[in-house]
Every structure is written in structure tokens, then in C-alpha cells.
Amino acid sequence: MKKNLNSLDRIIRGVVGIVFTGFALFNGEYLQEPILEVLLGVFGALNLISLFFGWCPVYHLAGINTYKKKHD
Numbered sequence: 001m002k003k004n005l006n007s008l009d010r011i012i013r014g015v016v017g018i019v020f021t022g023f024a025l026f027n028g029e030y031l032q033e034p035i036l037e038v039l040l041g042v043f044g045a046l047n048l049i050s051l052f053f054g055w056c057p058v059y060h061l062a063g064i065n066t067y068k069k070k071h072d
Contacts (some may be wrong), residue, residue: 005055006066011056013047019043 005013021044024037031037050056059065 001053001055003067004059004065005050005054005056006068009056009066010051014051014055017044017047017051021048 020040024041026042027037054067056064066068
């Protein structure tokens with residue numbers, strides 16, 4: 001599994017992942033729809049997984065690669 005996310009993509013996924021996962025876990029009675037809460041939580045968790053591994057399965061399927069290796 002090769003990295004396919006650059007630093008900016010990973011930062012954005014981290015922010016999105018924290019916001020969506022946090023909202024799904026701590027929304028109180030705002031949503032009142034358990035299925036929507038689970039979907040938001042899963043979406044947030046998948047973004048956090050992409051953040052940590054630097055690899056996105058959707059990018060992989062679409063043939064997108066924003067990761068650039070640093071040349072020393």
C-alpha cells in the first residue's frame with residue numbers, strides 16, 4: 001500500500017475526521033437519527049484512518065496520487 005495523500009490532504013482529513021467523529025459521538029440530542037450518527041462516525045473514522053496511513057482507497061480506485069516524494 002503506497003501513500004497517495006500529500007500533507008495538505010492529510011491535514012484536511014484530520015480536521016474533517018475529528019469534527020465528524022466528535023459530532024457523531026457528542027452531539028447530544030441534536031440529530032435524533034441513530035443511522036445518521038453512525039454514518040457520520042464512520043465517515044470521520046475513515047478520514048482519520050486515511051490521515052494516519054497516508055493512503056485513501058477512493059484516490060486509489062480513481063488513480064489519483066497527490067503524494068510527492070522529497071528529493072534529498
